[in-house]
Amino acid sequence: MSLISKKALLKELINSVQDVKDRSWPNIMIGLHVDYVDTLNSNSKLIDTDMEDKKPIILGFEGTAHTAGVAVVRGEEIILNESETYFPPLGGIHPREASEFLGKHFPTLLETIIANLPFDVEKIDAVAFSRGPGLGPCLRITATIARAISLLLKKPLIGVNHCVAHVELGRIITPAVDPMVLYCSGGNTQLISFLNGKYRILGETLDIAIGNALDTLGRKLGLPHPGGPHIERKAKTGKKLLPLPYTIKGMSFSFSGVVTAAQKLISQQDVADICYSLQEYTFSVLAEATERALSCTKKESLLLTGGVAANMRLQEMMQNVATEQSVEFFVVPKNLAGDNAAMIALTGVRMFEKRDFITVDQSHVKSRWRTDNVEVSWF
Numbered sequence: 241m242s243l244i245s246k247k248a249l250l251k252e253l254i255n256s257v258q259d260v261k262d263r264s265w266p267n268i269m270i271g272l273h274v275d276y277v278d279t280l281n282s283n284s285k286l287i288d289t290d291m292e293d294k295k296p297i298i299l300g301f302e303g304t305a306h307t308a309g310v311a312v313v314r315g316e317e318i319i320l321n322e323s324e325t326y327f328p329p330l331g332g333i334h335p336r337e338a339s340e341f342l343g344k345h346f347p348t349l350l351e352t353i354i355a356n357l358p359f360d361v362e363k364i365d366a367v368a369f370s371r372g373p374g375l376g377p378c379l380r381i382t383a384t385i386a387r388a389i390s391l392l393l394k395k396p397l398i399g400v401n402h403c404v405a406h407v408e409l410g411r412i413i414t415p416a417v418d419p420m421v422l423y424c425s426g427g428n429t430q431l432i433s434f435l436n437g438k439y440r441i442l443g444e445t446l447d448i449a450i451g452n453a454l455d456t457l458g459r460k461l462g463l464p465h466p467g468g469p470h471i472e473r474k475a476k477t478g479k480k481l482l483p484l485p486y487t488i489k490g491m492s493f494s495f496s497g498v499v500t501a502a503q504k505l506i507s508q509q510d511v512a513d514i515c516y517s518l519q520e521y522t523f524s525v526l527a528e529a530t531e532r533a534l535s536c537t538k539k540e541s542l543l544l545t546g547g548v549a550a551n552m553r554l555q556e557m558m559q560n561v562a563t564e565q566s567v568e569f570f571v572v573p574k575n576l577a578g579d580n581a582a583m584i585a586l587t588g589v590r591m592f593e594k595r596d597f598i599t600v601d602q603s604h605v606k607s608r609w610r611t612d613n614v615e616v617s618w619f
């Protein structure tokens with residue numbers, strides 16, 4: 241297929257994706273699928289023969305919950321990274337509304353990426369997408385677009401675990417090689433360490449994630465979603481440490497009790513003090529669990545990643561833990577801490593190097609795909 245007709249097809253695909261609401265867009269996929277199914281069933285045929293000394297160029301899609309992201313990376317270099325984030329008008333994230341948001345924004349994001357690509361679309365070596373964990377309707381929209389583009393470009397498809405991508409991002413853009421990882425986000429809070437082919441979870445939340453805890457209190461205080469950054473801002477002027485529950489079990493922890501207790505203080509105490517106290521208690525629990533994990537494993541570095549890694553107080557506490565344990569401390573940069581497609585594409589590079597591909601027929605989404613269920617062939 242010539243480049244021109246490929247561009248025309250891409251335009252057609254973008255237009256079709258825009259029709260996501262009336263369900264007309266899968267038709268184009270069916271057409272593409274018939275054309276290319278044979279090649280896709282043997283993904284190895286899709287790789288350029290001169291790949292050996294080339295840095296792979298990966299097109300990545302993130303779409304597990306609130307963020308629609310599209311990125312292009314070459315090796316470890318982020319070339320383009322575009323995103324749009326859904327903010328629910330009221331309450332938490334509604335899965336159907338979030339998926340409609342993704343369906344609406346992916347076409348324009350893709351168009352921007354293609355328009356700004358410093359090379360031909362043909363140079364893209366593979367298409368990576370966030371396969372899970374996440375909200376089912378969001379994952380399906382993202383996977384469908386990634387499959388369509390993979391079929392269109394006749395390039396292999398890579399199914400990336402979103403949580404592992406938060407970790408890989410840190411291992412790629414900071415000097416951390418084999419760190420103890422504290423991954424803190426809206427849906428997950430895990431202490432992760434690599435051993436024998438997999439990322440093992442040494443400790444994790446037994447109920448809600450730290451970001452969810454902050455966002456829940458934020459909602460009760462009438463703060464905009466997500467509450468995390470607003471709580472951080474308010475906490476800066478808090479002075480009084482109010483008594484709250486502190487729940488840790490070995491290297492695992494729990495946050496729903498502390499949030500309920502903090503909520504009960506809303507009409508009685510100063511908002512800044514409540515925010516300050518919630519941060520101090522929850523982050524101290526994380527610090528204790530992390531310290532324990534470090535002393536057990538003897539890792540030489542600590543990596544803080546995930547959306548909540550943007551919090552300066554959490555960073556300060558983790559820096560102290562690292563100093564106490566005589567290990568190096570690394571944190572992902574603020575602009576890449578939250579969900580983004582660059583981390584999916586960068587993980588895609590590592591998986592590409594190991595030819596860790598899936599065919600369209602194998603590419604069902606995994607909404608509950610745990611970090612410790614991923615075969616990490618590339619570490």
Ligand code: ATP
Pocket residue numbers: 304305306373374402403406424425426427428450451452454455466467468469472546547548549550551552577578579
């Ligand atoms: P995951 O699937 O990894 O759980 P996620 O949907 O939670 O992903 P992320 O973008 O990784 O998405 O993290 C979002 C969370 O980060 C939200 O809970 C948000 O409140 C929190 N957050 C962002 N900035 C800050 C901050 N400065 N302080 C505290 N929390 C923050």
Ligand code: FE2
Pocket residue numbers: 402406425426546547578579
């Ligand atoms: Fe995330």
